[in-house]
Amino acid sequence: MDLVELAEVVEANLMFRITGLEPSVLEGLGITGRRFGRGVAISVREDPSQFWSKAQGFGRDDVPVSSELIGEVVEFYREAGTPAANFHLPPDVLPGDWDGIRAEYGLEAGGTIVKLVRDDAPMVDVESSLRIGAVDPSDSESVRAWVETQMIALRVQDALKAGCTWVATETGKPAEGEQNPSLDNLRRAGFKDLYDRQFWIWRP
Template sequence: MDQTALAEGAEAEFMYLYQSGAPSSVRTELGVTTTRIGGGVALSMRDDPTNFWSKALGFGFEEPVTHALVDRILDFYRGEGSDGATLQIAPSVLPSNWDDIRTRHHLREGGRIVKLWCPIDVFSPGATDLRVGPVTPEDAREWASVVLRGFGMPEKGIAEMLVAGVEHPSTRPFAAWDGDRMVAGANLFLHGEVGSLNTGATLPEYRNRGAQSALLAIRAKEAANAGCRWLVAETGQPAEGQVNPSLNNMIRSGLRPLYTRQNWLWRPDAAPSSNGET
């Protein structure tokens, strides 16, 4: 079992699901286009107000990462008129000449993502004084709003994109409530034997009350009920001397760092056109 391939594949598929499944009106409004290249996915949101959703990931398993593969990925973004994109490639599949490839394509370092993993039977549930439970279709719009506000993202268009994924058979959205008020949300994506814990965010005024830990626990239980053997999650690596509470919560729950992945940032004004070099 290649844990890295499974972890990267799950993330690529839930990101592809979100954007490819967006309503046509949202895809037009935000300029969303998706494609599959070399075993990975490339997702373009031309009018993304967050600079988050245009990303390419899941590469290096079906075919190797080469100059030519990166050419094909960036040609897609050029063709869509994208003003930038993030390439996310697991460190274990980066080729020995990666420095040459990234230099030629003017890819610069961005943030770093910690990918975490554990067998589902070693996961330790957390607790909270908040009520947690599944999100119904009637709750979907509020859930999307809470998640996006928790991440500090605008709702216009993007909320409708998240709502469209709520009823997909591979997704299981959950939320936490303080009384009747929804204050945190998260999603579980089922991908074979892997349960991907993603899209978790809490409103600022409700942080440090255990919402994330409880949402991790309820999603882990749902993944086990669905037959998953493994859990995978990701979060940002904190800067030196700083702390990421989300990362600490995941580790306390039993998830363990699998690897740290560098974001590689591309901008069209810094990148030359393709010449097909391999």
């Protein structure tokens, strides 16, 4: 299993864990899920951000991305009453007729995320001097970047202590000529770009 496949399968399995929440939470948020081979589709009907309704992890086994598969997933979302869902598909699993498939089901191009990975090289110990206090508006961006850098380092340290050999994460890809400070912070922490993954938006 290569790193792209590993990152996709782990993320899909992690996402599917939300279907095991308390029944009251599942009912309140309208959470349902279904597996399609090693891929998963999650519907969170009452999520106002429309972030958590995702379909991902496809094309990694004997269930390739096809018109039939996308149709089955779309039908799952229709039955769940999902107002919108995002198909997260890395470029290497898209078939040659993908443009026709997405047009058939009305999938619109969304944003692009950058998937990054880091090996188990040790992190420099993080000493936090966080305190509660007023922040001058002119310093807000630098303070935010510093806090995020510390949090990234702490999470990596936790993963290494747990015995992980790889750490994966993702963040939005900035538009041409723009910058994403979170992407810069991750790269400084030793993360390397693994692949870009555009997502595709379905609406009924």
